[in-house]
Amino acid sequence: MPLPDMNLLIALDALLEEGSVVGAAKRMHLSPAAMSRTLTRVREALGDPVLVRAGRGLVPTPRALALQEQVRSLVEQATEVFQARDEVDMRTLSRRFNVRSNDVFFGAFGGHLVDALRLQAPDASLRFAPEGEGDDDALREGRIDLHVTSRRNFGPEMKVQQLFTTRFVALAREDHPIFNAPVTPERFAEYDHVSVSRRGRPHGPIDAALELLGLSRRVTLTTPNFHSAIFSIAASDLIVSLPETVLWGMDELGLRMRPFVIPLDFEPVNVVQAWHPRFDKDPAHRWLRQTVKDLCMTHQARNLPIC
Missing domain, CATH: 3.40.190.10 (Periplasmic binding protein-like II)
Structure with a gap:
């Protein structure tokens, strides 16, 4: 079954809301003649006159009136799909974040990350996934949201951010x-x-x-x-x-x-967080990454007594 022309859905919404070919033409930046031709196509697609002459104006048919609310809703949903969402209400977000790392990160930051969730995203939850042999496709396949590690051998498409350096x-x-x-x-x-x-x-x-x-x-x-x-x-x-x-x-x-202090020469350990590009623009994921980054910076600024 061929897909319908979605432009006709937008045109139908404009025609029903304006109740006028001229008004719908202005709204869609078309000429009245082009809008009239579009109305003809809408009528053919629906098998209904949609708008009929009543005196000097046009009135919708019963079928058009029955479809108006559904058409408006579909156009709004389609508009939302193509609108970039730069903000998310973390207070109402219901989502589980899957973070993979070893027990070093869990022990140092797990409780603090849970506290941040409780304060800023109380309906969200956190799952720590342990590092293991293989399973290098977990980020790519979306089974984990974030990988915190000192390793660097991620795929070339992965996003990587430095968190801190430790010894x-x-x-x-x-x-x-x-x-x-x-x-x-x-x-x-x-x-x-x-x-x-x-x-x-x-x-x-x-x-x-x-x-x-x-x-x-x-x-x-x-x-x-x-x-x-x-x-x-x-x-x-x-x-x-x-x-x-x-x-x-x-x-x-x-x-x-x-x-x-170990009396030997060692290279410092660089710890990073990595994620798949699919999450790069996701506002909730950005919040998670920034929260992890802020926690790491706060803890690294502490002065620990080491003899």
Whole structure:
């Protein structure tokens, strides 16, 4: 079935509202003759006269009157489709945002992001999706709205924004013997370590940096996330190396932990947020991205005591 000419719908709306070929012609920036020809096409499409002569004017037929409200509604809906919406009422927005990241971001910003939702978008909700092997099409397929990560290997079409830069620091219980003397690379390598790896790898950049100095460390525990590592060192002499960002979410834990600078050279870690271009102009998604960016900037401005 061929699609109808949607221009006839707009013309019908103008004709019914103006009740005049001349008035509809002015509204649609057409000549009266062109509008008259359009009326003929509308009549043929509907199989109805639509407007008939009554004295010196035109009056709508019963069929036209029955269609008038529906026609007006359809034209308004079509107009909305092509109008850019630059604003959204976050107070009434009902939407679930899906954010993918690791537990570093969840721990540092999860509660603050939920607070922002409660205050500014009380009908919206948040779902954190963990990072995993593969599943690189989640952004492209729309299964997640935002990916917060330190990785950079996104597709060329993806939008990427820098959030903050962090560094790796070490963490040990407050009365750990490593604090009895200055922390040197040798003393850092002397104690047993926890390795945090989603893939279960016991070695990484720290081992490479130690190797350059002719040193090595002993990894006696490997965990998939940083927060399980933190609790594992609470009653042991283990040391864990982690992004400084993790410390941003530890204020309320009440754990007697002490961070310290790793005596090795490391490149800083750049954390970004990435999204698919389909969301670039979406006002609710823009609010989410800006809220995440503002939270990250606020926390990075804090001065954390690290010896």
